[in-house]
Amino acid sequence: MWPIIKFLGTLFISFIAMIGALGAENPFPLFAVAWGVWILYILSLRAKRKKELDRERLIREILDKL
Template identity: 85%
Template sequence: MWATIKFLGTLFISFIAMIGALGAENPFPLFAVAWGIWIIFIVSLRPRREKELDKEQLIREILDKL
Protein backbone atom coordinates (compact mmCIF):
# COMPACT_ATOMS: atom_id res chain seq x y z
CA MET A 1 0.00 0.00 0.00
CA TRP A 2 2.80 2.41 0.87
CA ALA A 3 4.50 1.74 -2.49
CA THR A 4 1.26 2.65 -4.28
CA ILE A 5 1.02 5.95 -2.42
CA LYS A 6 4.66 6.74 -3.24
CA PHE A 7 4.06 5.82 -6.89
CA LEU A 8 1.03 8.11 -7.16
CA GLY A 9 2.93 10.95 -5.48
CA THR A 10 5.85 10.46 -7.84
CA LEU A 11 3.53 10.39 -10.82
CA PHE A 12 1.81 13.60 -9.71
CA ILE A 13 5.04 15.51 -9.02
CA SER A 14 6.68 14.46 -12.28
CA PHE A 15 3.52 15.28 -14.26
CA ILE A 16 3.33 18.78 -12.79
CA ALA A 17 7.06 19.31 -13.45
CA MET A 18 6.73 18.21 -17.08
CA ILE A 19 3.69 20.43 -17.65
CA GLY A 20 5.59 23.33 -16.08
CA ALA A 21 8.55 22.64 -18.36
CA LEU A 22 6.36 23.16 -21.42
CA GLY A 23 5.89 26.85 -20.68
CA ALA A 24 9.15 27.61 -18.91
CA GLU A 25 11.87 29.77 -20.40
CA ASN A 26 14.49 27.33 -19.09
CA PRO A 27 12.86 23.87 -18.81
CA PHE A 28 15.95 21.93 -17.73
CA PRO A 29 15.52 22.40 -13.95
CA LEU A 30 11.97 21.08 -14.22
CA PHE A 31 13.16 18.13 -16.30
CA ALA A 32 15.71 17.45 -13.56
CA VAL A 33 12.93 17.47 -10.94
CA ALA A 34 10.76 15.15 -13.03
CA TRP A 35 13.54 12.62 -13.63
CA GLY A 36 15.03 13.02 -10.17
CA ILE A 37 11.79 12.13 -8.42
CA TRP A 38 11.61 8.89 -10.43
CA ILE A 39 15.18 8.03 -9.48
CA ILE A 40 14.40 8.65 -5.80
CA PHE A 41 11.27 6.48 -6.11
CA ILE A 42 13.18 3.57 -7.66
CA VAL A 43 16.00 3.82 -5.13
CA SER A 44 13.50 3.88 -2.27
CA LEU A 45 12.02 0.57 -3.41
CA ARG A 46 15.32 -1.32 -3.55
CA PRO A 47 16.06 -1.73 0.19
CA ARG A 48 12.54 -2.93 0.85
CA ARG A 49 13.01 -5.78 -1.65
CA GLU A 50 16.29 -6.76 -0.04
CA LYS A 51 14.65 -6.82 3.41
CA GLU A 52 11.83 -8.98 2.09
CA LEU A 53 14.34 -11.39 0.58
CA ASP A 54 16.21 -11.56 3.89
CA LYS A 55 12.96 -12.32 5.71
CA GLU A 56 12.11 -15.06 3.20
CA GLN A 57 15.55 -16.62 3.62
CA LEU A 58 15.21 -16.49 7.41
CA ILE A 59 11.80 -18.18 7.24
CA ARG A 60 13.20 -20.88 4.93
CA GLU A 61 16.09 -21.52 7.32
CA ILE A 62 13.73 -21.83 10.28
CA LEU A 63 11.43 -24.19 8.39
CA ASP A 64 14.38 -26.29 7.25
CA LYS A 65 15.49 -26.73 10.87
CA LEU A 66 12.04 -27.99 11.82
Protein backbone atom coordinates in the same frame (compact mmCIF):
# COMPACT_ATOMS: atom_id res chain seq x y z
CA MET B 1 -1.88 0.81 0.02
CA TRP B 2 1.32 2.75 0.75
CA PRO B 3 2.99 1.83 -2.60
CA ILE B 4 -0.07 3.14 -4.46
CA ILE B 5 0.08 6.44 -2.57
CA LYS B 6 3.81 6.73 -3.30
CA PHE B 7 3.19 5.97 -6.98
CA LEU B 8 0.43 8.56 -7.28
CA GLY B 9 2.56 11.15 -5.48
CA THR B 10 5.46 10.45 -7.82
CA LEU B 11 3.17 10.68 -10.81
CA PHE B 12 1.72 14.00 -9.63
CA ILE B 13 5.08 15.61 -8.87
CA SER B 14 6.64 14.52 -12.15
CA PHE B 15 3.57 15.65 -14.11
CA ILE B 16 3.66 19.11 -12.53
CA ALA B 17 7.41 19.37 -13.17
CA MET B 18 6.99 18.42 -16.84
CA ILE B 19 4.13 20.88 -17.33
CA GLY B 20 6.26 23.56 -15.68
CA ALA B 21 9.14 22.71 -18.01
CA LEU B 22 6.98 23.53 -21.02
CA GLY B 23 6.87 27.22 -20.17
CA ALA B 24 10.19 27.58 -18.40
CA GLU B 25 13.06 29.54 -19.81
CA ASN B 26 15.46 26.82 -18.65
CA PRO B 27 13.55 23.52 -18.46
CA PHE B 28 16.46 21.30 -17.42
CA PRO B 29 16.09 21.76 -13.63
CA LEU B 30 12.44 20.74 -13.89
CA PHE B 31 13.37 17.74 -16.04
CA ALA B 32 15.87 16.80 -13.33
CA VAL B 33 13.14 17.04 -10.69
CA ALA B 34 10.76 14.88 -12.74
CA TRP B 35 13.35 12.18 -13.43
CA GLY B 36 14.80 12.39 -9.93
CA VAL B 37 11.43 11.67 -8.35
CA TRP B 38 11.06 8.53 -10.48
CA ILE B 39 14.58 7.39 -9.60
CA LEU B 40 13.87 7.82 -5.89
CA TYR B 41 10.60 5.90 -6.27
CA ILE B 42 12.33 2.98 -8.01
CA LEU B 43 15.12 2.92 -5.44
CA SER B 44 12.59 2.81 -2.62
CA LEU B 45 10.91 -0.19 -4.23
CA ARG B 46 14.25 -1.95 -4.62
CA ALA B 47 15.15 -1.35 -0.96
CA LYS B 48 11.85 -2.80 0.19
CA ARG B 49 12.28 -5.88 -2.01
CA LYS B 50 15.82 -6.41 -0.69
CA LYS B 51 14.55 -6.37 2.91
CA GLU B 52 11.89 -8.95 2.02
CA LEU B 53 14.48 -11.21 0.39
CA ASP B 54 16.79 -10.94 3.40
CA ARG B 55 13.90 -11.80 5.71
CA GLU B 56 12.96 -14.85 3.60
CA ARG B 57 16.59 -16.01 3.54
CA LEU B 58 16.82 -15.71 7.32
CA ILE B 59 13.63 -17.73 7.78
CA ARG B 60 14.94 -20.44 5.45
CA GLU B 61 18.21 -20.62 7.39
CA ILE B 62 16.36 -20.96 10.69
CA LEU B 63 14.10 -23.68 9.32
CA ASP B 64 17.05 -25.57 7.84
CA LYS B 65 18.72 -25.68 11.27
CA LEU B 66 15.61 -27.29 12.78
